[in-house]
Amino acid sequence: xTVSIENSLSGVxxxxxxxxxxxxxxxxxxxxxxxxxxxxxxxxxxxxALKALPATTPITxxxxxxxxxxxxxxxEGVVIRLTRGFSDIIVDGRSIVAGAAALDMTVAEHAAxxxxxxxxxxxxxxxxxxxAVVMNAGAYGADLSTVLEWIDIMMPDGTLRRxxxxxxxFAYRHSILPTGAIVLRARLTGRSxxxxxxxxxxxEIKAAREAAQPIRARTGGSTFRNPSGEKAWAxxxxxxxxxxxxxxxxxxEKHCNFMLNLGAARSMDLEQLGETVRDRVRAQSxxxxxxxxxxxxxxxxxxxx
Ligand SMILES: Cc1cc2nc3c(=O)[nH]c(=O)nc-3n(C[C@H](O)[C@H](O)[C@H](O)COP(=O)(O)OP(=O)(O)OC[C@H]3O[C@@H](n4cnc5c(N)ncnc54)[C@H](O)[C@@H]3O)c2cc1C
Numbered sequence: 001x002t003v004s005i006e007n008s009l010s011g012v013x014x015x016x017x018x019x020x021x022x023x024x025x026x027x028x029x030x031x032x033x034x035x036x037x038x039x040x041x042x043x044x045x046x047x048x049a050l051k052a053l054p055a056t057t058p059i060t061x062x063x064x065x066x067x068x069x070x071x072x073x074x075x076e077g078v079v080i081r082l083t084r085g086f087s088d089i090i091v092d093g094r095s096i097v098a099g100a101a102a103l104d105m106t107v108a109e110h111a112a113x114x115x116x117x118x119x120x121x122x123x124x125x126x127x128x129x130x131x132a133v134v135m136n137a138g139a140y141g142a143d144l145s146t147v148l149e150w151i152d153i154m155m156p157d158g159t160l161r162r163x164x165x166x167x168x169x170f171a172y173r174h175s176i177l178p179t180g181a182i183v184l185r186a187r188l189t190g191r192s193x194x195x196x197x198x199x200x201x202x203x204e205i206k207a208a209r210e211a212a213q214p215i216r217a218r219t220g221g222s223t224f225r226n227p228s229g230e231k232a233w234a235x236x237x238x239x240x241x242x243x244x245x246x247x248x249x250x251x252x253e254k255h256c257n258f259m260l261n262l263g264a265a266r267s268m269d270l271e272q273l274g275e276t277v278r279d280r281v282r283a284q285s286x287x288x289x290x291x292x293x294x295x296x297x298x299x300x301x302x303x304x305x
Contacts, residue, residue, distance in 0.1 A: 116198075
């Protein structure tokens with residue numbers, strides 16, 4: 001597999017690297033290496049790579065890694081990172097067309113400058129537009145589904161498709177994309193607003209986040225989805241898990257739906273901590289918490305023991 005991946009990617013223009021540590025790229029700073037990382041130059045380059053790779057090659061796309069645990073065994077196959085060629089932000093009337101690699105915060109700032117209201121919630125989400133579409137990221141009563149018009153995706157065979165927001169099965173922190181689809185760009189639409197007022201709103205959002213969330217810590221954002229009519233953090237708190245620790249993995253004292261890596265945590269510690277919390281919440285309230293954080297990659301032998 002390794003040799004065939006290497007051969008298949010020999011003609012691409014973008015950067016191909018082997019055995020690439022991924023932990024430094026993740027907010028948690030944990031996890032093993034990728035067998036290969038491919039950073040395409042642009043959409044044509046990405047399409048060429050996908051067409052050249054054996055159809056059985058496992059492909060994983062990573063955004064800003066602010067909602068993932070990459071397991072300690074690393075990621076098999078090819079990890080695709082979208083960077084410069086996928087980060088354009090174009091203002092078009094009350095809409096913004098943003099590349100998948102554009103950061104949510106940067107999109108919010110462009111919207112403010114252009115007097116587009118309704119996208120400020122993105123200012124508090126430390127991910128990319130691609131990740132925001134996949135996770136239906138949101139805050140303060142808005143989420144991607146409330147502002148998205150369409151996305152352009154690339155299918156595993158390298159073909160392009162445009163999907164309307166209504167085709168994405170959006171639900172709370174959830175969307176349904178065709179299997180293996182890679183989000184390339186998204187069109188978001190707001191309403192007319194005053195740039196000064198929008199900027200003031202963004203400043204308020206940033207201050208509120210600073211007060212309520214451990215945003216400077218090694219964390220992965222909300223660990224579990226809020227069950228219907230409930231708050232995950234309140235269930236976790238009621239189950240006595242605030243501050244709970246396994247090794248250097250800890251449930252945040254500040255916001256107990258956030259896990260922290262206090263320094264030397266492994267992904268295994270974080271995952272075990274999450275599962276312990278699920279058990280305790282189930283025992284205390286009868287409610288099953290579901291992971292919001294995406295757990296990607298291979299377990300190590302130790303994980304499986
Ligand atoms: C401090 C902190 C605060 C947070 N606050 C919020 C919040 O208020 N609201 C909220 O909704 N989330 C929040 N999050 C979680 C996170 O920022 C969001 O889920 C964000 O949208 C994830 O984007 P990302 O680029 O980091 O995606 P990643 O974490 O890199 O990936 C998430 C998933 O998307 C997939 N993916 C990423 N890019 C693409 C692409 N181009 N094509 C196909 N698949 C792709 C990945 O494979 C993975 O399955 C927070 C996280 C942190 C660390």
